[in-house]
Amino acid sequence: MHVFGTDIHIVTFCFIVIEAVFFVYQFFYYLYWPKDQNRKYYLILLFLLIVKNLAMGLFPDPQYTSIPMVIQYAFTYAAGFIMASYFPYYFYRSYNLEGLRFHATYGVVLFLYTPFTLIFTTEYLFTSDIDSAIAHGLVIPAAYSLVLAYVMYKSMQKAFRKELDNREYFEVVGVYCSVVPFVAIAFFPNIAQVTEAIITNLGFTILTILFIRRSVLQARLDKAKLLALSKLKIGTPLHGIDPTIDLDQQIFEANISMFNLTPREKEVVGLVRLGKTNKSIGEYLQISDRTVSKHIENIFQKTEVNSRTELMRRIMQKQEE
Structure with missing residues (x-):
């Protein structure tokens, strides 16, 4: 079932609406306290996910005759790549995972954008086969996603050492579970829209739960500090x-x-x-x-x-x- 005469599935559309409402809600909180850097990083990630969902639902679609198919594919995958490349940066900044510094700044350019662009462009120019070019272009980024997952795991072990020593696994497991769906997507270039929407948004849902939990804990800390300083x-x-x-x-x-x-x-x-x-x-x-x-x-x-x-x-x- 699709909406508004487009290829946007009703499931994808529901995710977009829910995330847009939540974005507006969190944006007002950010305006109230613009120094909240974690909320800023979260809002950027949420915005990129909404754009990705829209691009995934709208394109490619043959009914848009004025837009060449290669441009439609390029827009769709660009939205996905930008969000994927921001993911390590989000964790690097929000969770202080120093081990992700290189990957958050240079790694995604070297191992995501560059190989995909070169391989896709070269193969498409010679074969004009978009699907094959995309599949081959994703080989190196897919392999890199596994490397990134391993580096994140090691960084989390170091950053959450105290929690692990105290057997407090909730946030550690939650962070990793939120990453796994995004890593898995790289291995299925021709996945159905509904399946991709469910998988990627499931990962983001877990991330949102962690964000809300951290916000609540931070609010408690703020209240405790205000009470202490008031005395x-x-x-x-x-x-x-x-x-x-x-x-x-x-x-x-x-x-x-x-x-x-x-x-x-x-x-x-x-x-x-x-x-x-x-x-x-x-x-x-x-x-x-x-x-x-x-x-x-x-x-x-x-x-x-x-x-x-x-x-x-x-x-x-x-x-x-």
Whole structure:
């Protein structure tokens, strides 16, 4: 069943509508907080998927006589390749998978765009057989997708080492399951539209669940930080602090101003006290992990400690010394 007299199947159309509504919803959230880089990367990926779904549904179609078939094929595969090439970049940026840096920047150009363009163009010029040219042009990109899947697996092992050690597999498994459908598609150049729509959008659905989960966890972190900072009255004497705040909080508030920390360093200490990792702190403050590490190094020097445990002990015991 198709819609509006085009080749867009009703299943593909439903995915497009749902994703378009979700895109608008998330775009308004992004306008509210444009520093949310993860949401920006997600919106770009969602937009590229919508374009891919449209291209896959509309082309190639012989009824568009004004558009040569080779152009229709080119547009369809260009939409798919652009989305596929953005995928490693999305994970590299959103999940800080440093192992994907090369593939996110240069690898997709060298092993996706270049070989497909050369092989497809050469064969099509000599044979005028589009389907055969596409099938042969996808050989190297398909093989590269396996390499990319392996590199992502190794990068995830490193990035999620803490979660794996604690046997927290939800996000690790989810990320990998979201990638597998996109990798599989490369091996089936002539797959039916409905099947391709279900497979690719299934992968994106898993990715969306992970994105929403991360957003919820980030919102909880934001709330915890705001609550902590709302109680943090820097420079207020111990006896002048709200008695409803627990004793540890009172000591923390009274002592943190005694170490000549910058405002940013005080924010970092407040988040360290909440037990947040460098990655979590960086995501909230919109700074890199390296910058967080530098702030913590400066804090250690000013408080004359060598670890987070010593830092908290120093902060909490300063009044007693």
